[in-house]
Amino acid sequence: MAFDLNMYPVNPEFETSAxxxxxxxxxxxxxxxxxxxLGFLAGSHMRSVYELKQNLVGIAILWTDGYYDQTRDQNQLMQAEFRHKYYSFLQDTGIVFPxxxxDADVHVKAYYLAPDTFGTAPxxxxxxDIEENDYLSRTISHHLYDPDTAARVAQSILLGVGGGKLLDIIERKVDVYHLNEGHGLPLAFYLYEKFGRNLEEVQKRLVFTTHTPELAGNEEHPVALLSKMSFFGPVPTEEVVRVAGVENGQLNYTLTALRFSRIANGVSKVHGDVANEMWGHYEGICPITSITNAQNGTYWRDKALHAALEADNDEALLARKKELKQELFKIVADQTGNLFDPEVLTLVWARRFAGYKRADLILRDFERFRVIIENTEKPIQVIWAGKPYPKDFGAIGIFNNIIKTTRQFKNCAVLTGYELGLSAALKKGSDLWLNTPRYPREASGTSGMTAAMNGSVNLSIADGWIPEFIRHGENGFVIPHADMQNEEKVKDDSEAASLLDVLEQEALPTYYQEPKKFLQIVKTAMREVEPAFGSNRMAAEYYEKLYKVK
Structure with missing residues (x-):
């Protein structure tokens, strides 16, 4: 074979094969x-696997068109473009299998990414997308999260069955199979068949992480459709219904994964509680614990910024932060034509665009926002960025409406192309990192972790990881929750007002009138976010809580 899985000596502490x-x-x-x-989290996890030398391999799909390229039309509004990508650094294993x-053979080709290429797990x-397949079969791996239901089901089969079969072909001994979200659920049925249709044997080996309470992350389809698509392999449909506890003819990926796994986890303490509330009343599910998501500091943190922190050199830290802001503002100027000032407090809202994340909450009371944005005594600059799902027209509408609403302000900008590079620039070049989800729908929200690593102070609703980290006014700012009993519109109004209160009455005055205090908040957050929210802790915790067979 053209690859070598023994690329590094495994740390005996993590010898369980996963x-x-x-x-x-x-x-x-x-x-x-x-x-x-989800991808940012998985990427940090794989980097920590490499740093800790854990005995784990990652199973992924090579998306020919990626997710999509986020560009602009002639009116500067968002549009999605799809282009084929090619990667010379992936090794052709020579392995092709059906x-x-x-009910038809689809051929799968496996490529290998060596650990030293990007410092990750193998x-x-x-x-x-190979010539052995017809056109329709080739398109299965074209688009990440294809909007067509049948295509998306086929993608799950590719990940779950394709990954399980590949590991058998290369004779990789696997003690624990870890489903990161329910997308790869067909793996459970592949293992069920492999181990003599003995559910207990599958449960000994399968663990599961649920990442969200959102419907899109807890997929559900008719059993009849899944059976027709060969989702269950050779396992008879009536046996699937019995073993998976299917009711009303619908199979929920998350619930089924919980029934086929030995143990599962939510991705923050809050989300662990939410997941137990959502699923705990169903019969036959495994225990659900919590392992809070985290990000890899080696990859994300700015080295010069942290060197200044460790040397307790405030002058150097502030100078480096100014340089990082100037680097970000070059991107702002290039994309929008607006020239930002590195001396001005800069607030960023940037993450995947989805309605519940409320990118436009800060604009809800627009006249009050206008007063703040036009204040020359305590000036502020605001940047938005993020990719909506390409068929989420509601989220795309929010994105474009922010562009239309704020283009009148020279100190506002909406950026396209939110991927790893832009994400890093935004975290390093911002002063405040805004997070405004509807509680309790943000299961974790790891972008604020990497922001804190780079001297950007969290200004956030207390959801996901935030209650485990922020002490208001010491290492960040918390936006108070509205009364949970109120209807959504009332809660949005209340939390929008609270957001502007904290911004106007605390964050801005501290930045301009008490710069030493603001700097202390920055430094405290930088020091405290790691190791508690560094992914080495998380990767080690997965071995301790999920992978070790008692």
Missing amino acids: AYFSMEFALDQALKTYSGG ITIH MFFLTT
């Missing part, structure tokens, strides 16, 4: 196999 299945991985700006937070999709990338 395989990590995820629909997306953000490993490097050049490798377009991710859409947003899997069954819709990774396998699967594609159906």
Whole structure:
């Protein structure tokens, strides 16, 4: 074979052999196999696997068109473009094998990413875009999160069955199979068949991470459709219904994964509680614990900024932060024509665009926003960035409306192309990192971790990881929750007002009138975000809590 899985000596502490299945991985700006937070998280996890020398391989799909390229039309509004990507750094393993999709053979080719390429776990990338397949089969691995239901089901089969079969072909001993979200669920049925249709044998080996309470992350389809698509392999439909506890003819990926796994986890303490509330009343599910998501400091943190922090050199830290702001503002000027000032407090909202994340919450009381944005005594600059799902027309509408609403202000900017490179520039070049989800729908929200690593202070709703980290006014700012009993519009109004209160009455005055205090908040957050929210802690915790068979 053209690859070597023994690329580094395994740390005996992490000798359990694991395989990590995820629909997306953000490993490097050049490798377009991710859409947003799930991929960023998986990428940091794989980097920590490498740093800790854990005995784990990653299983991924090689997306021919990536997610999409976020560009602008002639009116500067967002448009999605799809272009084929090619990667010379992926090694052709020479392995091609068939899997069954819709009762037909679909050929899968495996590529290998060596650990030293980007400093990650050894990774396998699967594609159906090869000449052995007809055109329709080739398109299965074209678009990450294809909007067509049948295509998306086929992608799950590719990840789960294709990944499971590849590991058998290369004779990789696997003690633990880890489903990162439910997308790869067909793996459970592949293992069920492999181990003599003995559910207990599957449960000994399968663990599961649920990442969101959102419907899109807890996919559900009719059993009849899944059976027709060969989702269950050779397992008879009536046996699937019995073993998976299917009711009303619908199979929920998350619930089924919880029934086939030995243990599962939510991705923050809050989300662990939410996941237990959502699923805990169903019969036959495994225990759900929590392992808070984290990000890899080696990859994300600015070295010069941290050197100044460790030397307790405030002058050097402030000078470096100014340089990082100037680098970000070159991107702002290039994309929008607006020239930003590095002396001015800069607030950023940047993450995957989705309605519940409320990118426009700060604009809800627009006249009050206008007063703040036009204040010359305590000036502020605001930047938005993020990729909506290309068929989420509501989120695209929010994105474009922010452009239309704020283009009148020379100190506002909406950027396109939110991938690893731009994400890093925004975190390093901002002073405040805004996070405004509807509680409790942000399961983790790891972007604020990498912002804190780079001297950007979190200004956030207390959701996801935030309650585990922020002490208001000491290492960040918390936006108070509205009364949970109120209807959504009332809660949005209340939290929009609270956001502007904290910004206007605390964050801005501290930055301009008490710069030493603001700097202390910055430094405290930088010091405290790691190691607690560094992914080495998270990767070690997965071995301790999920991978070790008691």
